[in-house]
Amino acid sequence: MERSPKVVLSNKRFAVTYSLEGTKQQCLLKARHICFEQTVEFPEDLIPAGDIKNHIIGRIEDFQKTGQNRFQAEISFAVETAGAEFTQLLNVIFGNSSLKPGIKVEKTGLPAKILDLFTGPRFGQSGLRKIVRAPKRPLICTALKPMGLSAAQLAEQAYRFALGGIDIIKDDHGLADQPFCSFEERAARCAEAVKKANRKTGGHSVYMPNITASADRVLERAHYAKENGAGALLIAPGLTGPDTLRILTQEQKIDLPVISHPAFWGSFVTSSQSGLSHYFLYGQLSRLAGADAVIYPHSGGRFAFSKQECMDIARGCNDKLGKLKKIFPMPGGGMTEDKLSEMFGMYGRDFILLIGGELHRHGADLTKNSRRLLEMLEKV
């Protein structure tokens, strides 16, 4: 929110930058509508003079042409409109406007009064590095898969990956609590398998179960996972709601890193004209909710994110956001070894490489495959 520090520093208003599609006149009108839609939802001519008109209604702070039929409006809202809740902050930022095509949230600028409501990531980049004892190189994460294997089979995989030194061994996000592989058996067996491997190697691999579940069971699974030796937690806030991620990361007794998975959250970013920017969703919003790393599909894999969008996510993970820790971008989605140099170029060393099926491709010896990849990362 570089352009309007005054608004944010006043601690009375927060700012949201929207991209708008259309002619200048159309976009000015859209910006004006956002000011009302996100606050009073009331005909302008019926609003009496006074505090509501002067303070509660959104205010256009800046309006710029950014391209052909594309404008950017920075709109500020009274801090009070967001109450003290993440859900209501998101509601003011994009509640009803999400229903209108051609409006995209680029970023938000939040004053201390709002940022102080969030504890943010508990570990962040430096905390995660300490846990897996990897002070400089990119971390590596792989996934236990495919869905359909038993808990015992997945635990065997986990053991071999940990022997090979993979930092974070995660459940595939499709593993929930299914008859062929219950959550409890899987979490206990895989955590034990990773510990066993660590004892053998002296390593510090962690197992990360997927605790995405019914809203009333997420914390229960988190506690179970911690008690049974998991070293991190995976959750898909698109499925549970982002506030469940926030609660999880603020729960005192569950002091484990939490990594967010993008499942069911794609629709916010598939349009270049509507929805949320990659920077905001995977960066700012996820950090406010307390994720220590965010998984997303790296460009050129099975998905359609562009290089620029991936770089935007990395910026969102690293840019100053009050006192909130920097978090790891965690590109994945069909990654192969030949992508590594590109990824170093884009992210430097501060990322987590998520590599799944590809590790199985180089022969059945998962430990050897893991070691080979780790050596490649350490060499760079």
Added chain:
Amino acid sequence: MERSPKVVLSNKRFAVTYSLEGTKQQCLLKARHICFEQTVEFPEDLIPAGDIKNHIIGRIEDFQKTGQNRFQAEISFAVETAGAEFTQLLNVIFGNSSLKPGIKVEKTGLPAKILDLFTGPRFGQSGLRKIVRAPKRPLICTALKPMGLSAAQLAEQAYRFALGGIDIIKDDHGLADQPFCSFEERAARCAEAVKKANRKTGGHSVYMPNITASADRVLERAHYAKENGAGALLIAPGLTGPDTLRILTQEQKIDLPVISHPAFWGSFVTSSQSGLSHYFLYGQLSRLAGADAVIYPHSGGRFAFSKQECMDIARGCNDKLGKLKKIFPMPGGGMTEDKLSEMFGMYGRDFILLIGGELHRHGADLTKNSRRLLEMLEKV
């Protein structure tokens, strides 16, 4: 899922119909990718023969051309992949595929084995009609607004609307728990005001507070609202996560109708090529989660839904979905009286008219304005 009853009736698989954008070859490939992406997420050539290959991986049941560069694929998934959780069912339907442009969930066909996991809407159309004693005509709902008024001022509005016979008097969805109007004071005062008006008129208006809140406070607010005399509850599942709506509607002690608001959920439907269909999101998904009515912007108001999309929502509210009750479509978003005849034509009598700011436009006497509108509805 008319075309493939066999799949669903077998009770072993459920079906999802996806719209796909591209040439026939591209769309066939997309369909094939969905089968893997939503289940095993593993290279096809590395999957061993057996149950995973034959049963766990999605299966293309039907593939049809539906327009220029547009195809529809019906894909079935093993019932076990969804476990017994709503979050995981949504994950299999659209988890990772949400990240790929040009894939849209049109509808789902669920067998009894999955439908039985859901209690669905507690009241539905007939239950809501009984509560407000309106057996035939469309119901009317209005919103307390604008944001910025005090609880006392909003209660005074609620009183006048109830005197005028408005069936459901709801918080504007921007009213949360703000310093200018706390949730508790507002809920208590407005519920009391509506009761007072009912005592005077012999009417049956209900007050519906917005209980959208942090994930750990939604049930607390619901209990508070019920204890203090609210007659229904408003929640935005786009902000809380859809599973929180489900939990709320299954909570034994909170036996109040629950109506869903579309805030922050728009990005799923703003693209015609990607995301979720109006039929699925506002119809099937919302009914599974237990909403008794779904709010959405009617065509021609301040938003961009087309008539066809609104009709699709109404179909989703009314089509057979196992034993789940029919629910009310609740069109709103800048509605005016001159829209009424069109709405009757589209929805018949089974809808809830949500009319907000417009009721304030015909002079300061909200009671008189409400009565006038009610008379118009009763005459038709």
